Amino acid sequence: MKDCCNFSKNIPVEFKVFTQTGDYVLLMLRVFTKPQKARIFWQRLMDEIQGLGIESIGIVAFISAFMGAVVAIQTAYNIDSPFVPLSAVGFTVRQSVILEFSPTVISLILAGKVGSRIASEIGTMRVTEQIDALEIMGVNSANYLIFPKVVALLLINPVLIVLSMWMGILGGWLAMSGFGLVTTTDYVDGIRLDFEAYTIFYSLMKTLFFAFIISTISGFYGYKTNGGALEVGQASTKAVVVSSILIILFNLVLTQLFLT
Amino acid sequence: MIEAKEVDKSFGEHHVLKNISCSFEKGKTNLIIGQSGSGKTVLMKCLVGLYEVDHGRIIYDDRNFSEMDFEQRKNLRQEIGMLFQGGALFDYMTVEENVMFPLNMFTHQTKEEKLDRVNFVLKRVNLENVNRLMPSELSGGMRKRVAIARAISMNPKYLFCDEPNSGLDPQTSGVIDQLINEITKEYGITTIVNTHDMNSVLSIGDNVAFIYNGELWWNGNKNTILHTENKELNEFVFGTELTSRLKR
Numbered sequence: 001m002k003d004c005c006n007f008s009k010n011i012p013v014e015f016k017v018f019t020q021t022g023d024y025v026l027l028m029l030r031v032f033t034k035p036q037k038a039r040i041f042w043q044r045l046m047d048e049i050q051g052l053g054i055e056s057i058g059i060v061a062f063i064s065a066f067m068g069a070v071v072a073i074q075t076a077y078n079i080d081s082p083f084v085p086l087s088a089v090g091f092t093v094r095q096s097v098i099l100e101f102s103p104t105v106i107s108l109i110l111a112g113k114v115g116s117r118i119a120s121e122i123g124t125m126r127v128t129e130q131i132d133a134l135e136i137m138g139v140n141s142a143n144y145l146i147f148p149k150v151v152a153l154l155l156i157n158p159v160l161i162v163l164s165m166w167m168g169i170l171g172g173w174l175a176m177s178g179f180g181l182v183t184t185t186d187y188v189d190g191i192r193l194d195f196e197a198y199t200i201f202y203s204l205m206k207t208l209f210f211a212f213i214i215s216t217i218s219g220f221y222g223y224k225t226n227g228g229a230l231e232v233g234q235a236s237t238k239a240v241v242v243s244s245i246l247i248i249l250f251n252l253v254l255t256q257l258f259l260t
Numbered sequence: 261m262i263e264a265k266e267v268d269k270s271f272g273e274h275h276v277l278k279n280i281s282c283s284f285e286k287g288k289t290n291l292i293i294g295q296s297g298s299g300k301t302v303l304m305k306c307l308v309g310l311y312e313v314d315h316g317r318i319i320y321d322d323r324n325f326s327e328m329d330f331e332q333r334k335n336l337r338q339e340i341g342m343l344f345q346g347g348a349l350f351d352y353m354t355v356e357e358n359v360m361f362p363l364n365m366f367t368h369q370t371k372e373e374k375l376d377r378v379n380f381v382l383k384r385v386n387l388e389n390v391n392r393l394m395p396s397e398l399s400g401g402m403r404k405r406v407a408i409a410r411a412i413s414m415n416p417k418y419l420f421c422d423e424p425n426s427g428l429d430p431q432t433s434g435v436i437d438q439l440i441n442e443i444t445k446e447y448g449i450t451t452i453v454n455t456h457d458m459n460s461v462l463s464i465g466d467n468v469a470f471i472y473n474g475e476l477w478w479n480g481n482k483n484t485i486l487h488t489e490n491k492e493l494n495e496f497v498f499g500t501e502l503t504s505r506l507k508r
Contacts, residue, residue: 037364037365040364040365124351125350125351128348128351129344129345129346129348130348130349130350130351132310132342132344132348133342133344133348133350135309135310135337136308136310136337136340136341136342136420137337137338137340137361137362137365137366138333138334138335138336138337138338138365138366139365140334
């Protein structure tokens with residue numbers, strides 16, 4: 001089993017990106033199969049939604065609220081022309097939060113929090129032979145361990161991102177009304193100005209792509225861990241770095257794709 | 261019976277197993293012994309299919325494991341139980357959930373039936389009232405016993421034990437050895453134990469295969485091993501201060 005998806009060993013560094021892509025694809029072919037027992041899959045899915053999603057609500061809400069507040073304050077202090085209405089603050093917060101901050105920056109934060117958790121959890125199972133134990137029992141370990149995490153993130157990340165949008169806009173409003181920079185009426189007018197529902201669709205589509213990247217890349221690096229505690233740490237770091245890079249790259253591609 | 265026929269395995273340039281042919285009999289405790297790095301763990305992993313052999317065949321009671329596809333192997337693996345060096349218990353499950361895991365995955369028993377089976381196998385390995393404990397709350401010996409309980413929960417035909425005594429004191433090691441031996445005889449299992457513990461060899465070694473530098477160097481049993489003229493095996497068997505004094 002280990003041999004089947006391990007082309008990367010003894011390969012020159014310059015080719016590793018190709019062999020690792022091959023390993024990744026082979027692993028995903030094992031991940032995306034029908035779960036062996038539906039009841040166990042649902043049980044694991046609920047656990048993953050709790051562990052990867054519900055437990056991230058606090059950090060997502062906190063960061064979003066403060067980022068929304070900072071964007072609002074920055075905008076308010078930089079409007080020095082009398083021709084620019086104060087409602088521009090609400091407009092700017094809404095656009096930056098919905099279009100980029102919530103889907104991209106929060107996904108990067110989740111790549112760190114959730115990605116390292118996935119990679120270290122699966123990596124530890126690998127080095128303590130728990131994955132071998134699953135294989136010996138006849139369980140498709142890749143499917144059993146990674147598939148529920150992928151589905152959980154695809155389901156819960158859009159919820160987290162919508163929450164993040166709300167918290168960002170709320171944070172902006174609290175900062176404006178708290179510091180008395182913009183009235184609630186102006187802020188809300190800005191939020192409503194030229195709103196297009198498509199931006200939400202665009203944002204959530206990006207979120208789904210990013211959730212897929214985080215879960216599969218982290219699962220891949222965890223599953224491929226070989227060695228001991230040091231390698232688990234390295235796998236966790238690689239998972240976060242590679243997920244983050246891919247999120248940034250795909251953000252550019254998807255933005256171009258969806259907004260043209 | 262499990263047979264390895266002309267098995268070769270390399271990792272890059274490193275030729276780990278060289279043309280190994282041996283058989284492991286039903287109802288007996290078959291031991292694979294050898295120094296660290298001799299290839300005994302690789303041989304065991306080849307036998308259970310965790311590593312693919314480069315050349316040769318693995319036969320389970322006339323079924324050629326090497327030629328099986330994923331589904332066929334999956335079915336065969338439900339007849340296999342394995343005890344790993346560190347126990348390999350699932351950290352996030354209780355003892356009960358660990359032992360019940362194969363039953364949940366592969367049987368359609370009711371919860372009561374599964375619970376009865378779990379309690380039966382836990383009692384068989386002399387563990388009671390530990391159902392709700394997490395693996396982290398268990399001692400090394402208890403972890404090994406839970407792992408044995410999990411390995412036998414599906415009534416396996418074949419039991420593999422990778423260094424079952426590592427990290428255990430001599431007394432607990434003896435208990436684990438006897439438990440493996442009793443279970444093997446009681447249920448007529450083909451058991452293969454990977455070890456470098458001479459106490460295990462002398463107490464439960466019905467059939468002993470000595471691996472040296474990736475080759476099958478010697479084959480015998482616990483009675484013949486002490487009288488062998490094989491130089492490398494003698495160095496291995498009488499390599500410790502205790503055994504060399506006993507020999508003198």
